Amino acid sequence: STFGYTVDEWVGTRLSQHASGKAFFQMARKALYSIKHFNEFDQVIFESEMLRKDGTEIPVEITGKLLFNKKGIPIGLQGTTRDIAERVQAEEQNRLFSKIIETTRQSIIITNIKGAVLYVNQGYCDFSGFEEDEVIGNSMFRFAQKKDALKLAKEVVPALIKNKYWHGDMNVVKKDKQIVPVDLICSLLSDKKNKPEFLVAIFSDITERIQAREALQRRNIELTLLNRVIAAASMTMEPEVVLETTCRELALAFNLPQAAAALLNESRTAAIIVAEYLAEGYTSALNVELPIEGNPVMEYVFENKAPLVITDAQKDPRMAVIHDEIQQRGTVSMLILPLMAHGQVVGTLGLDSVERREFSREEIDLAANAVSTAARALENAQLFSQAKRRLKRIEALHSIDKIISSSIDLNLTTNLFLKQAQIQLEVDAVDILLFDPLTLNLKCIGRTGFKTSALKYTDLRLGQGLAGQVAQQREIKHIPNLLEEKELFQTSPEMSEEDFIVYYGIPLIAKGVLKGVLEIFHRGPLSLDSEWLMFSNALAGLAAIAIDNASMFNDLQRSIMDLSIAYDSTLEGWAKTLELRDYETEGHSRRVVEMTVKLAGSMGLPADQIVQIRRGALLHDIGKMGVPDSILQKPGKLTDDEWEIMQQHPVYAFNALSGIEFLRPALEIPHYHHERWDGNGYPQGLKGEEIPLAARIFAIIDVWDALNSDRPYRKAWSKEKILAHIKEQSGKHFDPRVMDAFLKIIELT
Numbered sequence: 001s002t003f004g005y006t007v008d009e010w011v012g013t014r015l016s017q018h019a020s021g022k023a024f025f026q027m028a029r030k031a032l033y034s035i036k037h038f039n040e041f042d043q044v045i046f047e048s049e050m051l052r053k054d055g056t057e058i059p060v061e062i063t064g065k066l067l068f069n070k071k072g073i074p075i076g077l078q079g080t081t082r083d084i085a086e087r088v089q090a091e092e093q094n095r096l097f098s099k100i101i102e103t104t105r106q107s108i109i110i111t112n113i114k115g116a117v118l119y120v121n122q123g124y125c126d127f128s129g130f131e132e133d134e135v136i137g138n139s140m141f142r143f144a145q146k147k148d149a150l151k152l153a154k155e156v157v158p159a160l161i162k163n164k165y166w167h168g169d170m171n172v173v174k175k176d177k178q179i180v181p182v183d184l185i186c187s188l189l190s191d192k193k194n195k196p197e198f199l200v201a202i203f204s205d206i207t208e209r210i211q212a213r214e215a216l217q218r219r220n221i222e223l224t225l226l227n228r229v230i231a232a233a234s235m236t237m238e239p240e241v242v243l244e245t246t247c248r249e250l251a252l253a254f255n256l257p258q259a260a261a262a263l264l265n266e267s268r269t270a271a272i273i274v275a276e277y278l279a280e281g282y283t284s285a286l287n288v289e290l291p292i293e294g295n296p297v298m299e300y301v302f303e304n305k306a307p308l309v310i311t312d313a314q315k316d317p318r319m320a321v322i323h324d325e326i327q328q329r330g331t332v333s334m335l336i337l338p339l340m341a342h343g344q345v346v347g348t349l350g351l352d353s354v355e356r357r358e359f360s361r362e363e364i365d366l367a368a369n370a371v372s373t374a375a376r377a378l379e380n381a382q383l384f385s386q387a388k389r390r391l392k393r394i395e396a397l398h399s400i401d402k403i404i405s406s407s408i409d410l411n412l413t414t415n416l417f418l419k420q421a422q423i424q425l426e427v428d429a430v431d432i433l434l435f436d437p438l439t440l441n442l443k444c445i446g447r448t449g450f451k452t453s454a455l456k457y458t459d460l461r462l463g464q465g466l467a468g469q470v471a472q473q474r475e476i477k478h479i480p481n482l483l484e485e486k487e488l489f490q491t492s493p494e495m496s497e498e499d500f501i502v503y504y505g506i507p508l509i510a511k512g513v514l515k516g517v518l519e520i521f522h523r524g525p526l527s528l529d530s531e532w533l534m535f536s537n538a539l540a541g542l543a544a545i546a547i548d549n550a551s552m553f554n555d556l557q558r559s560i561m562d563l564s565i566a567y568d569s570t571l572e573g574w575a576k577t578l579e580l581r582d583y584e585t586e587g588h589s590r591r592v593v594e595m596t597v598k599l600a601g602s603m604g605l606p607a608d609q610i611v612q613i614r615r616g617a618l619l620h621d622i623g624k625m626g627v628p629d630s631i632l633q634k635p636g637k638l639t640d641d642e643w644e645i646m647q648q649h650p651v652y653a654f655n656a657l658s659g660i661e662f663l664r665p666a667l668e669i670p671h672y673h674h675e676r677w678d679g680n681g682y683p684q685g686l687k688g689e690e691i692p693l694a695a696r697i698f699a700i701i702d703v704w705d706a707l708n709s710d711r712p713y714r715k716a717w718s719k720e721k722i723l724a725h726i727k728e729q730s731g732k733h734f735d736p737r738v739m740d741a742f743l744k745i746i747e748l749t
């Protein structure tokens with residue numbers, strides 16, 4: 001039946017009819033010749049193809065033996081055949097599988113149940129650098145990574161026992177000791193009795209996949225960091241730093257070589273690039289003016305208060321207005337975002353790609369988010385730097401005043417004065433002309449910031465030249481554009497080389513008597529805001545006093561302005577700004593200051609310390625200027641990250657204000673008001689009397705007042721509850737001695 005014949009048909013046929021060509025006989029002959037001694041027990045077994053009745057070939061196993069007669073003479077052949085089609089097919093499959101196993105790039109290791117390697121494929125050898133015989137017989141664990149041992153014991157082995165299968169990530173060691181992450185499939189092969197027999201491990205190198213995954217994770221982290229970085233930049237309280245940080249962080253997060261921030265100029269006709277980030281080799285665009293009107297890009301962003309993507313900046317007609325700049329910068333794709341303040345667009349932030357690039361919705365949202373964080377930080381920074389500048393100026397007056405009152409050396413005073421005036425007024429040049437009441441002449445007694453000897457030998461008569469007019473009319477003279485009035489300095493030809501644009505002359509008058517003229521020059525436009533005008537007047541007042549002192553050679557009582565009043569009103573304005581932002585109730589600062597001063601007084605602190613304590617209490621939370629609104633005004637509990645930023649507010653205060661000499665003694669409270677008596681406070685974790693007394697005093701008042709007030713995250717507490725809480729914190733949060741004094745004044749009220 002194997003051959004498709006009936007018995008009758010089969011009998012009488014010749015063997016050659018069933019043999020498939022010569023091959024069969026060659027096989028048969030070879031098999032027979034291998035038999036050395038013919039006898040009836042010898043038999044040959046070979047495989048060959050034979051022919052079926054229908055002419056198709058089938059693979060068969062043939063067992064043949066000789067038949068002998070009684071005398072031992074061979075008389076015939078007896079053959080049995082077995083259809084081995086299935087086996088051949090299986091072998092064919094096996095061959096195919098082996099081929100696959102041998103040629104696959106995956107690594108395959110087969111071990112016995114103890115982990116001794118029985119087989120490795122070529123893929124493994126190529127990958128690991130080991131030769132087959134370096135591995136076979138060794139324990140598979142020699143090629144595993146030590147740090148995976150725990151995973152093997154805790155995870156892989158139990159899974160294999162339970163499911164005979166495990167799939168996951170591992171690390172393997174190559175011959176060169178390099179450790180490579182792999183994706184590994186382990187399976188346990190069992191014998192027929194279900195007893196585990198072999199362990200098969202198949203794995204492939206996933207270094208690249210891991211790198212890609214890590215890059216993605218890094219990017220996610222970067223992007224969440226972005227907002228924190230920008231928020232933290234506001235702690236420097238410098239507007240340019242905030243914008244620069246934003247540009248840099250966004251460029252890095254988006255992997256772009258350049259980003260630039262532009263702010264509207266005063267006349268709102270153009271945005272001027274004030275901060276940028278440039279990868280190496282890119283050209284700065286600082287101070288470039290981007291016109292608004294007639295510039296479709298700017299018009300779009302300003303009108304819609306929305307981001308705009310330009311995909312091909314070189315060809316886009318909307319970029320025509322700044323086409324040259326775009327060419328120069330090599331920009332191809334751009335994302336332009338509005339910088340918003342008080343609901344108005346105040347500038348733009350542009351991200352430039354020098355390759356064509358799409359910006360996904362998600363990316364645009366992300367960038368927009370970062371930019372709005374930056375814009376808010378910018379607002380705070382601008383407020384802060386304005387106030388800081390005012391303090392600096394007051395401080396300059398203070399130091400000039402000190403020198404004047406202790407010195408009658410006019411030269412010394414003059415030089416110090418001129419330097420301070422130049423720095424604090426932020427102008428290019430300043431000079432002082434002295435009026436001689438005998439000759440009625442004006443002579444230069446000091447100058448700074450000049451390139452030439454212009455005006456050095458000035459000797460003007462009253463009414464002559466600009467200074468002469470200032471002196472004669474005893475009035476301030478302001479010339480916004482000297483270029484248009486060239487004839488004004490005929491007596492000093494070098495003046496034209498100075499390139500001054502703005503002139504500002506102030507008469508110096510002490511006790512009603514003309515002492516001279518203060519002249520201010522600037523080589524660019526100068527915005528004379530009210531602060532500047534006040535300050536220049538105050539300076540002129542001091543200069544007049546200095547000249548008066550020197551010329552009188554005596555120490556007359558001077559009617560100096562009360563500088564401390566100027567300081568304190570500045571500080572109060574500042575505290576108010578923060579009060580608004582922090583949603584503190586009206587008068588919170590005043591209340592806190594009054595109570596602190598009262599408590600300090602009741603503890604017998606001297607008056608000069610109480611002055612500092614008053615200022616410190618007023619400014620206690622000024623560092624919250626560096627905390628973003630999203631955290632400061634959050635209606636709920638802070639996350640760990642937010643809390644970490646919040647805890648920086650005492651440090652922000654110290655960093656921002658320690659440069660102002662005048663405020664240093666007042667900084668103890670802003671810096672240390674969140675330290676705790678038991679050492680569990682922040683930012684430094686100071687303990688007990690390490691904490692300045694002023695800060696220990698203030699801490700109680702702060703909590704008292706905070707709990708008395710509604711907060712975005714909770715309602716005010718009742719008086720009883722507050723008092724119980726504060727008493728309970730004696731020796732923990734609060735200094736027990738201060739606590740006693742506090743309870744006494746609370747009982748009195």
Ligand code: C2E
Pocket residue numbers: 631632633634635636637638646674702703704706707711712713714
């Ligand atoms: P703050 O609101 O002026 O509170 C000053 C201090 O009063 C707090 O310092 C804390 O010692 C005490 N205090 C305020 N509210 C509570 C309260 O509900 N329970 C208790 N037991 N004590 C209170 P602290 O904790 O170092 O916080 C500093 C600043 O951080 C706070 O100033 C506030 O601006 C902010 N902050 C603290 N917790 C949260 C919060 O859960 N959400 C939000 N949005 N801000 C918080």
Ligand code: SIN
Pocket residue numbers: 575576578579580582584588589592617618619620621622
């Ligand atoms: C202040 O208390 O002086 C203003 C800061 C604040 O709102 O806590």
Ligand code: SIN
Pocket residue numbers: 637638639643
């Ligand atoms: C917070 O995590 O929101 C503040 C908790 C605290 O006051 O310590």
Ligand code: SIN
Pocket residue numbers: 654664665666667668669671672
């Ligand atoms: C100071 O007292 O000079 C400043 C205190 C501080 O370190 O915050």
Ligand code: FE
Pocket residue numbers: 620621649673674
């Ligand atoms: Fe605080």
Ligand code: FE
Pocket residue numbers: 621
């Ligand atoms: Fe406060």
